[in-house]
Amino acid sequence: MKVDLKGRTALVTGAAAGIGRAIALALAENGAVIAVNDISPKGQDTCASIAAAGGQARFFRGNVGDAAKVNEMVHAVEQQLSPIDILVNNAGVNTGKNRHPVHEFEDEEWRRILGIDLDGVFYCSRVVSAGMVKRRRGTIVNIGSVLGLVPIRLQCAFAAAKAGMLHFTRSHALEVGPYGVRVNAVAPGSILTEGTKSLFYNEEARRLSESLISHIPLGRPGETSDIANAVLYLASDGAAYVTGHVLVVDGGWTAGFAREW
Ligand SMILES: NC(=O)c1ccc[n+]([C@@H]2O[C@H](COP(=O)([O-])OP(=O)(O)OC[C@H]3O[C@@H](n4cnc5c(N)ncnc54)[C@H](O)[C@@H]3O)[C@@H](O)[C@H]2O)c1
Numbered sequence: 001m002k003v004d005l006k007g008r009t010a011l012v013t014g015a016a017a018g019i020g021r022a023i024a025l026a027l028a029e030n031g032a033v034i035a036v037n038d039i040s041p042k043g044q045d046t047c048a049s050i051a052a053a054g055g056q057a058r059f060f061r062g063n064v065g066d067a068a069k070v071n072e073m074v075h076a077v078e079q080q081l082s083p084i085d086i087l088v089n090n091a092g093v094n095t096g097k098n099r100h101p102v103h104e105f106e107d108e109e110w111r112r113i114l115g116i117d118l119d120g121v122f123y124c125s126r127v128v129s130a131g132m133v134k135r136r137r138g139t140i141v142n143i144g145s146v147l148g149l150v151p152i153r154l155q156c157a158f159a160a161a162k163a164g165m166l167h168f169t170r171s172h173a174l175e176v177g178p179y180g181v182r183v184n185a186v187a188p189g190s191i192l193t194e195g196t197k198s199l200f201y202n203e204e205a206r207r208l209s210e211s212l213i214s215h216i217p218l219g220r221p222g223e224t225s226d227i228a229n230a231v232l233y234l235a236s237d238g239a240a241y242v243t244g245h246v247l248v249v250d251g252g253w254t255a256g257f258a259r260e261w
Contacts, residue, residue: 001026001229001232001233002030003030003232003233003235003236003237003238004030004031004236004237005027005030005031005032005086005232005235005236006031006032007031008031008032008033008085008086009032009033009034009035009077009081009082009083009084009085009086010024010027010032010033010034010035010084010085010086010087010088010235011034011035011037011060011074011077011084011086011087011088011124011128012024012027012034012035012036012037012088012090013037013038013064013088013089013090013091013120013124014037014038014039014064014090014091014092015034015036015037015038015043015046015090016036016038016040016041016042016043016045016046017038017040017042017193017194017195018191018193018194018195018224019090019143019188019191019193019224019227019228020038020088020090020091020143021046021049021224022224022225022227022228023088023090023143023224023227023228023231024036024046024050024057025046025049025050025053025055025228026225026228026229026231026232027086027088027228027231027232027235028050028053028055028056028057029053029055030232030236032085032086033055033056033057033081033082034047034050034055034056034057034058035057035058035060035077035081035084036050036057036058036059036060037059037060037061037062037064037073037091038059038061038091039061039062039063039064039091040061041061043059043060043061044059046059047059058077058080058081060073060076060077063116063120064089064091064116064120064121064123064124065115065116065119065120065123066123067119067123070120070123070124070127071123071127074124074127074128074131078131083131083135084128084131084132084138085132085137085138085139086138086139086140086141086235087124087125087128087129087138087139087140087141088140088141088142088143088231088235089120089121089124089125089140089141089142089143089165090143091116091120092116092117092120092143092145093112093113093116093117094113094155094158095109095113095154095155095157095158096195096199097199099154099155100154101153101154101156102156105156105157109157110156110157113157113158113161114157114160114161117157117158117161117162117165118160118161118164118165118168121142121165121168122168125140125142125168125172125183128140129172129176129181129183132176132179132181133176133179133181136179136180136181137180137181138180138181138182139181139182139183139184139234139235139239140169140172140181140182140183140184141184141185141186141231141234141235142165142166142168142169142183142184142185142186143185143186143188143227143231144162144165144166144169144185144186144187144188144246145158145159145162145187145188146187146188146189146248146250146253146254147159147162148161148162148163148164148165148166148187149163149166149187149246149248149254150253150254151163162187165185166185166187166246169183169184169185169244169246170244170246173243173244174244177243177244182234182239182240182242182243183243183244184234184239184242184243184244184245184246184247185245185246185247186227186230186231186234186246186247186248186249187246187247187248187249187250187254188222188226188227188249188250189216189221189222189248189249189250189251189253189254190212190213190216190221190222190250190251190253191221191222191223191224191226191227192221192222192223192224193224196221200212201221209221214258214259215253215258215259216250216251216252216253216258217251217252217253217255217258218251218252219251220251221251222249222250222251226249227249230247230249233247234247
């Protein structure tokens with residue numbers, strides 16, 4: 001997919017791996033200068049891949065769940081690169097294999113997930129949109145999940161955080177629209193990444209992945225590029241009249257009940 005992002009600076013959180021890495025590469029390929037954020041030092045590898053493809057990127061390591069660090073990071077990006085035109089709130093965590101029902105869910109795990117998936121989005125959006133409002137330009141794309149629309153069992157913290165962030169997206173859009181700033185979200189379905197491959201898209205967990213895929217009308221998991229394409233659209237001027245929207249990219253998962261009955 002091709003859009004024109006020349007002259008724009010984009011901050012992508014959680015861009016060392018998976019969907020965030022694909023988004024950073026796609027934005028760079030379309031002309032944006034990228035501030036790659038991640039808590040992992042592997043964010044440097046994303047910068048190297050962007051440079052190898054002829055793009056421009058710099059790594060800003062940090063935890064999006066730490067408000068003071070987020071403020072410092074955004075200041076550093078704006079000093080070292082330029083004011084941020086595009087913010088992609090992608091960093092996120094879930095329980096992995098450590099799944100529990102609500103009545104057994106621990107405080108620490110609840111706080112860890114909410115602290116990154118919801119608080120992190122708020123911290124980054126707050127400081128970045130303050131500058132966007134002053135400049136009267138900018139766009140934010142939050143990476144939610146279909147589980148924020150239709151929950152599944154044993155992922156209460158993730159589902160609650162993603163539902164919260166989708167509504168946060170709409171509420172933020174209402175506030176900054178008058179300043180020419182747009183805020184949207186993408187809600188991915190099940191996407192192939194190193195993480196999901198090790199959790200269930202592998203031979204050992206075949207029954208689990210087949211059961212999941214039976215809920216998806218298109219009959220397959222999505223690719224990271226499917227999400228990157230949605231972000232490219234929302235971040236581009238082609239979406240100039242789109243704000244407060246949740247773009248679902250899920251192969252039809254949430255369209256309805258996909259199985260025979
Ligand atoms: N993969 C899927 O099927 C899927 C489905 C729905 C939604 N999502 C959402 O997409 C986003 C990316 O998911 P992914 O599958 O690529 O995950 P991933 O685990 O492959 O990558 C997430 C990245 O975020 C980084 N990160 C974690 N905590 C951080 C923090 N506190 N500060 C900064 N960086 C941090 C990690 O180091 C990692 O590089 C997440 O918000 C996730 O909830 C993914």
